[in-house]
Amino acid sequence: MIENKDQLIAVAAEANGLLQQIADYTKLHPGEAWHGRVRFPRGFIGTAQDKRRKLSFISDETLKRNVSYALMTHDVLRWLAYHTDLSGQAREMIIKEAVCLLGTICESITIFPEEYGLGRGSGQKKRIARLVELEVIDKKLQRRLNWLWDKRNQEHIYDLNFREFDHWVNGDWYRAVKAWRGLRDGLTVWRARKV
Incomplete structure (x- = not known):
């Protein structure tokens, strides 16, 4: 020890x-x-069951499980970035994958077909605006989530008109985590009120 x-x-x-x-x-x-x-260090990656406990606002069991698995992937990326000396472009691409993953998770958890304006037919930014209208999130979090969605869309390499060299930084990751947690917490409170 x-x-x-x-x-x-x-x-x-x-x-x-x-x-x-x-x-x-x-x-x-x-x-x-x-x-x-x-052997990958035990105890660093949260279990899928632990992750699901914090996703009570998701009623679809398959979606809840898949989000929990994605969050486990996020834990792996976090370990690689913060417990190794990985640097340069390799580290930036780990940051990119983590940010894009959180953006995809946020997209997935904003779809509530039974609620007007939150169905699949609405785009992500429209669903985020609707969550502001419903007072699930505030304008500050809306800006963070819109930023995260724009960053997530940089996953499409063929659409990039810039080189990703020196583009992804630790601050992007921190900002993405804040957006994810804010959305998760807002949805948890909102759905609890609706029950």
């Missing part, structure tokens, strides 16, 4: 060396890569 920062630094250095040895060996012997798999 690591008890202090000095021990943490020493153990991390040892793990770094061992991981590099595994990578070097399996590069030369790709057929043996299966034997060089390392």
Whole structure:
């Protein structure tokens, strides 16, 4: 058990060396890569069941489960970004995937066919505006969610008219998480009032 920062630094250095040895060996012997798999740290990825508990506003069980799985993927991306020294474009693409994933989740949870203006026929920004009208979210969160939707649409590489070099930053991820949490919390309160 690591008890202090000095021990943490020493153990991390040892793990770094061992991981590099595994990578070097399996590069030369790709057929043996299966034997060089390392155990992903337990307890970092929330369980699907834990994720579903916070999605009480979703009545469709399949959607609720799929959103929980997407949130588990988000945990994996977060671990990669914040527990490794991944940098440069590789890190930016992890940030992009996390932001786009949260945008897709937000899109999925704003569709309520039984509520006028929140069905599939409305676009995401129209559904967000409708949530403001219904006082589910406020204007500040609307701006965040519209920003997130615009960023999510940058997932379509063929539509980009700019190079993604130095485009995605940590702040994008933080902002996306705030948008997701705000929407989730607003929908939770709204749906609880309707029951």
